[in-house]
Each structure stands twice: as structure tokens, then as C-alpha cells.
Amino acid sequence: MLLFSRGGGFVKKGCVKNLAIVLVCLALAAAGVAQVTVVRAGRLIDPDSGTVLTDQKILIVGNKIEAVGKEIAVPADARWIDLSDKTVLPGLIDCHTHLADGNSIENGEPFNVLKKTASQVVLESVPNARVTLLSGFTTVRDVGTYRALNDVALRDAIARGDIIGPRMFVAGAYVTITGGAGAMTGQAPDIQLPWDLHYGEANSPWEVRQKIRLLAHNGADHIKVLSTGAVLTHGSSPNATEFTLKELQAAVDEARNFGLKVAAHAHNAQGIKNAIRAGVASVEHATLIDDEGIALAKERGTYLDMDIYDEECIQEAGEQGTLPADFLEHDRDLGEKQRQNFRKAVQAGVKMSFGTDLGVCPYGSSPKQFAFMVKYGMTPMQAIQAATSNAADLLGHSSEIGSIKPGKYADLVAVSGDPLKDISILEHVEFIMKEGTVYKQAGAEACRK
Numbered sequence: 001m002l003l004f005s006r007g008g009g010f011v012k013k014g015c016v017k018n019l020a021i022v023l024v025c026l027a028l029a030a031a032g033v034a035q036v037t038v039v040r041a042g043r044l045i046d047p048d049s050g051t052v053l054t055d056q057k058i059l060i061v062g063n064k065i066e067a068v069g070k071e072i073a074v075p076a077d078a079r080w081i082d083l084s085d086k087t088v089l090p091g092l093i094d095c096h097t098h099l100a101d102g103n104s105i106e107n108g109e110p111f112n113v114l115k116k117t118a119s120q121v122v123l124e125s126v127p128n129a130r131v132t133l134l135s136g137f138t139t140v141r142d143v144g145t146y147r148a149l150n151d152v153a154l155r156d157a158i159a160r161g162d163i164i165g166p167r168m169f170v171a172g173a174y175v176t177i178t179g180g181a182g183a184m185t186g187q188a189p190d191i192q193l194p195w196d197l198h199y200g201e202a203n204s205p206w207e208v209r210q211k212i213r214l215l216a217h218n219g220a221d222h223i224k225v226l227s228t229g230a231v232l233t234h235g236s237s238p239n240a241t242e243f244t245l246k247e248l249q250a251a252v253d254e255a256r257n258f259g260l261k262v263a264a265h266a267h268n269a270q271g272i273k274n275a276i277r278a279g280v281a282s283v284e285h286a287t288l289i290d291d292e293g294i295a296l297a298k299e300r301g302t303y304l305d306m307d308i309y310d311e312e313c314i315q316e317a318g319e320q321g322t323l324p325a326d327f328l329e330h331d332r333d334l335g336e337k338q339r340q341n342f343r344k345a346v347q348a349g350v351k352m353s354f355g356t357d358l359g360v361c362p363y364g365s366s367p368k369q370f371a372f373m374v375k376y377g378m379t380p381m382q383a384i385q386a387a388t389s390n391a392a393d394l395l396g397h398s399s400e401i402g403s404i405k406p407g408k409y410a411d412l413v414a415v416s417g418d419p420l421k422d423i424s425i426l427e428h429v430e431f432i433m434k435e436g437t438v439y440k441q442a443g444a445e446a447c448r449k
């Protein structure tokens with residue numbers, strides 16, 4: 001029998017120790033008493049300074065970190081978690097996910113969402129959120145869903161504790177030209193789509209502003225615009241420029257009015273430069289960025305969020321015949337070019353964040369990108385910074401997440417061994433805490449489903 005615990009995952013009846021902890025947590029929560037926990041960290045990675053500390057204690061009260069150090073005052077009744085034989089890192093952050101599309105995009109065909117209601121799609125997304133958290137990612141920046149606002153529903157259900165998943169920051173919908181990279185395309189012209197499948201379409205600077213006003217009102221945390229065509233969209237070409245510079249400038253200006261940052265999908269060199277010149281916070285994919293684009297990104301402090309792992313999954317799907325043929329044609333040669341341009345951008349010192357385009361590859365596979373980032377020019381510390389301190393900076397939430405410091409959320413992960421020597425260790429996270437609640441702990445895994 002499985003019991004669901006608020007924030008504690010599934011606990012098998014009979015797993016007495018775990019169940020007891022959960023019940024104590026619930027009792028404390030009900031009594032309004034903040035749980036006090038001390039985590040003993042053998043090694044602690046600080047991405048802010050790029051250093052590793054040893055023999056640290058992390059004092060956690062409720063969902064926040066209270067103190068960190070070798071010698072800190074610890075209350076007598078604190079719960080202890082011993083990670084003295086492990087390396088502890090801040091909870092990881094994936095800056096480019098699509099958690100709220102259910103399992104419809106598994107075979108790469110966006111039309112599959114038409115076979116289901118929006119409710120079915122968002123409920124299918126519940127496991128996506130769970131496995132993403134359980135792969136070590138305590139926060140994601142989700143950058144678009146075909147069924148508009150499904151991501152808002154998923155974010156809020158996680159935040160309430162109804163389901164488990166990473167803390168989500170969401171886009172609400174794709175802001176895209178009609179027939180463009182973020183649109184549902186390929187259907188006959190006389191097919192009338194439901195409202196939520198063309199919610200973000202805009203075809204002038206003022207229409208862009210109107211959509212952003214709607215999204216801000218409906219709870220978006222940031223805005224996702226499509227500057228160029230896409231790989232995984234019918235009738236769209238990565239080489240085509242879609243939004244004009246004026247439309248992108250309108251997007252950035254209008255988003256700023258609501259305190260929102262803009263992420264721009266862009267594959268070709270001109271679309272990338274248009275987005276940077278317009279003032280977006282990050283360029284997604286940045287596949288064919290040229291030297292001028294790299295220099296511009298560095299000058300403006302624009303993040304590049306390059307999904308250099310997912311080519312593995314696109315090629316595999318191609319070999320298995322599970323990806324539409326036109327998508328594979330779009331993708332030809334782009335993967336390797338993107339990886340070489342990633343190397344150039346790293347060497348040039350451009351700000352880099354960690355984003356995988358999760359949903360292209362199976363949910364839970366985000367950690368696999370770390371090894372590719374190191375293979376293509378990053379040091380292991382740079383790859384970790386991309387997924388922690390840099391990601392938090394891109395999100396505008398450095399005061400809450402991205403490193404293990406007093407005042408921030410108690411989001412921690414731990415691994416055996418040294419990820420600075422072998423970054424692929426991050427594919428096997430053994431301990432996960434989000435906001436003070438433990439979701440995974442070696443030895444207790446058998447009790448979880």
C-alpha cells in the first residue's frame with residue numbers, strides 16, 4: 001500500500017522509519033512548529049565563489065537555510081542528516097524545460113495534444129514533474145506549453161504541495177508569429193483550433209504587447225518569444241527569422257513593465273542578434289550564433305542557454321523512425337554546429353546557463369547534459385555554476401536559490417564522489433532536499449515509488 005505524504009513523496013506502508021519521520025513532519029507542520037535540521041556535509045560546493053568547503057554543517061529551519069559553517073550553534077532537538085561521506089551541492093536548476101505537455105510529445109508529434117483534453121494533458125504531466133525533481137532538479141524555468149496555462153496549473157499544484165515536483169517558473173504560452181515556431185501548425189486552414197492552442201500568437205508589436213499583458217495577468221513568471229523558426233515544428237525552418245527586431249523590442253519593453261524577463265528561442269545568427277539587441281535575458285538554443293553574436297552576448301550580459309545534449313535523443317528518435325521526417329530534415333547538421341558554437345561561447349566568456357529543452361529527451365534525463373558541457377569546453381565547476389548560481393541569476397532569484405547560503409531555500413542535493421573530477425556523477429544524485437523536505441535519500445529509496 002502506498003501513502004502519499006505532503007512534500008514527502010510516496011511511502012510504502014511497513015517502511016516504519018520513513019513513515020514515522022513523515023508523520024512527525026506533518027505533526028510539526030500542523031502545530032506550526034518549524035522543523036530544525038542539521039545537514040553534515042563532507043564536501044560542499046559553493047558555486048558563488050567556485051570553491052569547495054569541507055566538514056560543513058548546514059542549519060535549516062523550516063524551508064530556509066539559517067546558517068552554514070564548520071562551527072555553528074545547533075539546537076539540541078535538531079534532526080541530523082549525515083552526508084559527511086558525500087559532496088553536497090545546491091539544488092540543480094534546468095532553465096529550459098517543457099514539463100506541462102503531458103506525454104504527448106514523446107514521439108515528437110505536436111498534433112498528439114489534439115487527441116486529449118487540456119485536463120488529461122496536465123494530469124499526464126504530474127509524473128514529468130516528479131521525475132525531474134527526483135533527478136536532482138529542485139527548480140526549473142519552464143519555457144512554454146502547447147496548451148496555454150497548463151504550466152501555471154502544474155506550478156501551482158506543486159507549490160501547494162498537492163503533487164511533488166521542482167519549483168517551477170513558467171511562461172504560460174509561446175509568444176509566436178502565426179504559423180511560427182511556437183504555433184500549432186500543419187493542420188488544414190479551415191480547422192479551428194481551441195483558444196489555448198493559439199493563445200500566444202501575435203503579428204505586430206502591439207499584438208505582442210497585448211499577449212504579454214494577458215500572460216502577465218494570468219500568472220506568467222517570464223515571457224517566451226520565438227525569434228526564429230524551429231526544428232520540432234511543421235512548416236517552420238530554423239533558418240527563418242520570425243519576429244522582427246521591432247516586435248522583439250516591444251516584447252522586452254512590455255515584459256519589463258510587469259517585471260518579467262524575456263527568453264528568446266533562436267537558431268539562426270540574425271534571429272539571435274535581433275534578440276540580444278532587443279534586450280532579452282537569454283537566448284535559447286543559440287545554435288548558429290556567429291562571432292558577432294557571441295561578442296554582442298558578452299557585451300550585453302545576455303545568457304546563452306544551449307541545449308547541447310538533446311541532439312542525442314533527436315538522432316536516436318530518427319533512427320527509430322519515431323520523429324516526423326520534416327523535423328529530422330530541419331535538424332540536419334545543427335547539433336554538431338551548436339556544440340562547436342557552445343565551445344566558442346564558453347571560450348569567449350559569455351554568461352552560460354543550464355537548459356536542456358527537457359521533453360525532447362525523456363523526463364529525468366537533464367543531468368546527462370553536464371558531461372556534454374564539459375566535453376565541449378566547460379570546467380566541471382563552470383557546468384555546475386551554469387545549473388546553480390548562473391541559473392538563479394538568469395531567473396532573477398539569486399537571493400533565494402542557486403547556492404547554499406543563509407536566507408536561501410533549503411534546496412540541496414548530494415552525490416558520492418567528486419563531481420569536479422567526474423561530472424557524470426551528477427547523473428546519480430543520492431540525496432535530494434527541496435525547501436527542507438527530503439525527497440530522496442540513499443537507503444530510503446526502496447521505500448519510495
Ligand SMILES: [Zn+2]
Nearest residue numbers: 096098143357
Ligand atoms: Zn524548448
